[in-house]
Amino acid sequence: MSEKVWLGAIFLKDEGGYEIVLKALQHYKKRLKTLGNSPELKDAAAMFASVLHQQAVKTVPKIDETVEKIKNSLEDIQSTNKLVDEIPFLEKALQCYEADIHKAQDYGHEYFVNLVGDMEEATNDLEIINKALKKIKQFSE
Secondary structure, three states, X not given: OOOOOEHHHHHHHHOOHHHHHHHHHHHHHHHHHOHHHOHHHHOOOHHHHHXXXXXXXXXXXXXXXXXXXXXXXXXXXXXXXXXXXXXXXXXXXXXXXXXXXXXXXXXXXXXXXXXHOOHHHHHHHHHHHHHHHHHOOOEOO
């Protein structure tokens, strides 16, 4: 029986999927660094906010590490395949970016609009995010 191949690596390397993933990771990092300004967190209890802030501080270095892994793995598909363990983290970053785009569109809250930046570009990213979320989870049969 042959080993399954991670088709998400092909998407990242050969189909340019790394661009939206890197963008989502940078957004995720920005989100975590500005967590204290989030309207969602301002309504949370002080203890809960503290826990979230501690998690954010721990996560930011992982984002930097993952960005470097992606940049260093684009030379060949074998290197890109080593990112398979990062699938849940990549999904989380993509989902965060997607959710914040929707919050900016639906509620127009200044925090989310500023966080997302160019709304036209972000709106166009929604389709690419959706495609990325599907592709990075794909394995051969």
